[in-house]
Amino acid sequence: MPSTFYTINDLHFxxxxxxxxxxxxxxxxxxxxxxxxxxxxxxxxxxxxxANIISxxxxxxxxxxxxxxxxxxxxxxxxxxxxxxTSHAAxxxxxxxxxxxSDVEFDVWFHRFLFTVGVEFxx
Numbered sequence: 485m486p487s488t489f490y491t492i493n494d495l496h497f498x499x500x501x502x503x504x505x506x507x508x509x510x511x512x513x514x515x516x517x518x519x520x521x522x523x524x525x526x527x528x529x530x531x532x533x534x535a536n537i538i539s540x541x542x543x544x545x546x547x548x549x550x551x552x553x554x555x556x557x558x559x560x561x562x563x564x565x566x567x568x569x570t571s572h573a574a575x576x577x578x579x580x581x582x583x584x585x586s587d588v589e590f591d592v593w594f595h596r597f598l599f600t601v602g603v604e605f606x607x
Contacts (some may be wrong), residue, residue, distance in 0.1 A: 498537060498577045498590060502529035504545045519553040523565065531573050538587055540575030553604065561604045569596040 506527025513520040525547040531540045549567025556562070574591040 498588075499534045500531060500537070500540070500573045500592070501534055502531040502543070502571070502573065504529045504571070506545050506547075519555065521551050521553065521565075523547075523549045523551060523567065529571055529573065531575070536577050538576045538578050540573060543572030543574065544570075545572075546570045547598075549598070551600075559605060562602070563604055564599070564601045567598045567600070569598055570594065 504527055506525045508523065508525045511522045513522065525545065527545045529543045529545050531542055533540055547567050547569045549565050551563055551565025551567075553561055553563040571594040572592070573594075574589075576587045576589050578587050
């Protein structure tokens with residue numbers, strides 16, 4: 485997740501790379517011919533040090549959403565969902581710039597609104 489932020493003197497770019505590990509829950513709400521559901525994910529992100537990151541802490545991952553699963557007589561069904569994904573990263577980066585005399589500390593929250601369309605296989 486590339487992140488760009490400003491300090492007093494300059495604009496900085498930090499490339500944050502992480503692999504999320506989470507558990508997911510889904511609660512089905514039955515409504516006539518369509519199947520509505522609520523979904524939640526909670527876990528952690530295993531953030532990795534990249535070229536300019538000196539140290540980085542693992543962060544939290546959260547996602548909550550609502551979706552709709554369309555019925556089908558086949559083994560596959562279409563669905564779409566709206567959700568909000570939140571992730572966190574904090575650490576220190578070494579910025580190569582003539583205006584910066586020390587490392588830069590960052591604490592970043594990533595918020596994303598997602599619209600997902602997909603196919604579910606199996607019954």
